[in-house]
Structures are given as structure tokens and as C-alpha cells.
Amino acid sequence: MNDAHRAEIQEEFGRAAEPFARRTAGRFDALDVVAFSQVRPGASVMEVGAGTGNFLSLFRELAGSLLGVDLTHEMLRVAGEVHEGLDLVVGDGYALPFASGSVDLVTSAQTFHHLHRPVPVLMEMRRVAAPTGRILVVDQVASERYEEAALTTDLETVRDPTHAASRPPSAMRIMLGAAGLRIIDERIVEDQQRFSRWMWRDEFPQERIDAVRAFVEQHGDRTGMGFEREGEDFVFVRRRMMLLAERV
Ligand SMILES: C[S@@+](CC[C@H](N)C(=O)[O-])C[C@H]1O[C@@H](n2cnc3c(N)ncnc32)[C@H](O)[C@@H]1O
Numbered sequence: 001m002n003d004a005h006r007a008e009i010q011e012e013f014g015r016a017a018e019p020f021a022r023r024t025a026g027r028f029d030a031l032d033v034v035a036f037s038q039v040r041p042g043a044s045v046m047e048v049g050a051g052t053g054n055f056l057s058l059f060r061e062l063a064g065s066l067l068g069v070d071l072t073h074e075m076l077r078v079a080g081e082v083h084e085g086l087d088l089v090v091g092d093g094y095a096l097p098f099a100s101g102s103v104d105l106v107t108s109a110q111t112f113h114h115l116h117r118p119v120p121v122l123m124e125m126r127r128v129a130a131p132t133g134r135i136l137v138v139d140q141v142a143s144e145r146y147e148e149a150a151l152t153t154d155l156e157t158v159r160d161p162t163h164a165a166s167r168p169p170s171a172m173r174i175m176l177g178a179a180g181l182r183i184i185d186e187r188i189v190e191d192q193q194r195f196s197r198w199m200w201r202d203e204f205p206q207e208r209i210d211a212v213r214a215f216v217e218q219h220g221d222r223t224g225m226g227f228e229r230e231g232e233d234f235v236f237v238r239r240r241m242m243l244l245a246e247r248v
Pocket residue numbers: 001009010013024048049050051052053054055069070071072075091092093094108109110111114115
């Protein structure tokens with residue numbers, strides 16, 4: 001990956017690792033991810049962009065081993081403090097530090113929107129997956145309307161300069177197909193979020209919060225994210241897509 005983008009990601013997530021872990025704890029609990037993944041007891045599970053471990057740790061009861069890879073050392077340090085039993089390694093999704101065909105379930109949650117070139121990372125995930133293994137991608141998705149998706153990318157980039165693209169479900173499906181993967185199940189889950197939680201004061205500098213609020217006030221109704229004012233706050237709808245795939 002591009003050196004400047006790598007440095008930017010390491011700086012952003014290095015700065016925010018601890019509050020990120022607190023803000024996002026439990027955010028996948030309602031997705032029923034383990035059942036969706038069809039993972040077998042004792043399987044090896046790996047996550048690209050494991051961050052502070054709140055996705056990977058969902059598999060703790062069932063998996064035989066849990067491997068987390070992330071570009072940002074500080075995120076993994078916090079993951080190791082908050083969760084037990086994770087094997088954590090600093091590494092890049094574009095060049096995974098694992099042998100081909102070695103992992104039963106290769107996952108990634110909330111990381112693809114940070115990737116400018118998602119297909120090579122999916123090809124790496126496919127390479128590392130066992131011949132009978134599965135690939136599970138979970139990420140937030142944008143509207144299918146081009147203008148709304150483009151404005152969502154602009155908004156997310158004001159919020160976090162390491163954001164690469166907000167993609168609609170159709171783009172996610174195309175990416176997996178281009179990487180030689182066949183989708184065997186997919187699901188979209190919506191939940192309502194609050195601006196004040198999304199732009200948490202413990203995690204974001206005040207000027208960032210102000211810039212995002214100004215963007216929402218000016219363009220929020222054209223993002224397809226359903227922003228609505230609630231007193232001093234806003235609520236909006238977050239859509240996440242879960243895709244389970246296998247090698248073609
Ligand atoms: C939004 S966080 C998601 C963390 C965790 N998966 C979760 O959902 O709570 C994105 C993570 O992806 C990592 N990341 C971004 N690009 C990466 C890459 N090319 N390889 C590995 N990790 C990457 C960042 O360092 C960050 O920890």
C-alpha cells in the first residue's frame with residue numbers, strides 16, 4: 001500500500017486506540033456473526049484489520065485459534081489488554097504474513113472502507129484461506145445512488161482522513177467476484193446511531209467534530225444516511241453488510 005496512507009492510518013488509529021475500544025465495544029453483538037459464518041468448532045479464525053479485537057473475540061467460544069493482523073501496533077496493544085486468547089501480529093492486509101491455505105475462516109470487519117484497493121486484499125484473504133475455508137467480510141455500506149455514496153465518502157473523510165471509500169452493496173459483491181470468490185450468503189443489517197456517539201468527544205478533536213457537524217447540517221439530507229435532528233443531536237441509520245464467500 002501507499003506509504004503515506006499507511007502512516008496516516010497508523011497515526012489516526014494510534015492516537016485513538018483506547019477511546020475507539022470503549023466506543024465500539026459490543027457493536028457487533030446483535031449481528032449474529034458466528035452463526036452467519038458457519039464456522040466449525042476448533043476452526044482457525046483470522047481477522048485483517050483486527051483493531052482492538054471486538055470482532056475477532058466474538059469467535060472465542062468456538063474457535064481453536066484466533067489470529068489478528070493490523071497495521072497499527074497501538075490498536076493491537078489495546079486488543080491484547082481487553083481480550084484474552086488473541087494471537088496478534090502487526091502486518092498489512094496487502095501482504096498477509098501467513099502461509100497459503102492455512103486458515104479456516106479469514107475475516108475482516110470495518111476495514112474495507114479504509115482500503116483504496118480492496119481487490120488485492122481480498123485476493124490475499126483468498127490465498128490464506130484453506131481450500132475448504134471461508135472468507136467473511138463485514139463493512140458499512142453506502143446508498144446505491146452515486147451522488148449519495150459520493151457525499152457519504154466526503155463526510156466520512158472529514159470525520160476520518162484515512163477513510164478511502166463508502167461503497168454500495170453492489171460494489172462489495174463486484175469486489176468479491178473480482179478476487180475469485182463466490183458469495184454463499186449475505187445480509188444487510190441497519191441500526192440507528194447518534195451523532196454525539198459517532199463523533200465522541202473522548203475520541204475526536206473538537207475541530208473535527210465541528211467540521212463533521214457543519215457537513216451534516218449542509219449536506220446530511222443528501223447522503224442517504226437518513227440524518228434527522230434530535231434537539232442538539234442528530235440520529236442517522238448505519239447499514240452494515242455481511243458477506244460470506246468461498247474460493248471459486
Ligand atoms: C475501523 S478499525 C476496525 C477495527 C476492528 N475490526 C473493529 O471492527 O472494531 C480499522 C482497522 O483497520 C486497520 N487497517 C487499515 N488498513 C489496514 C491494512 N492495509 N492492513 C491491516 N490493517 C489495516 C487499522 O489500523 C484499524 O485498526
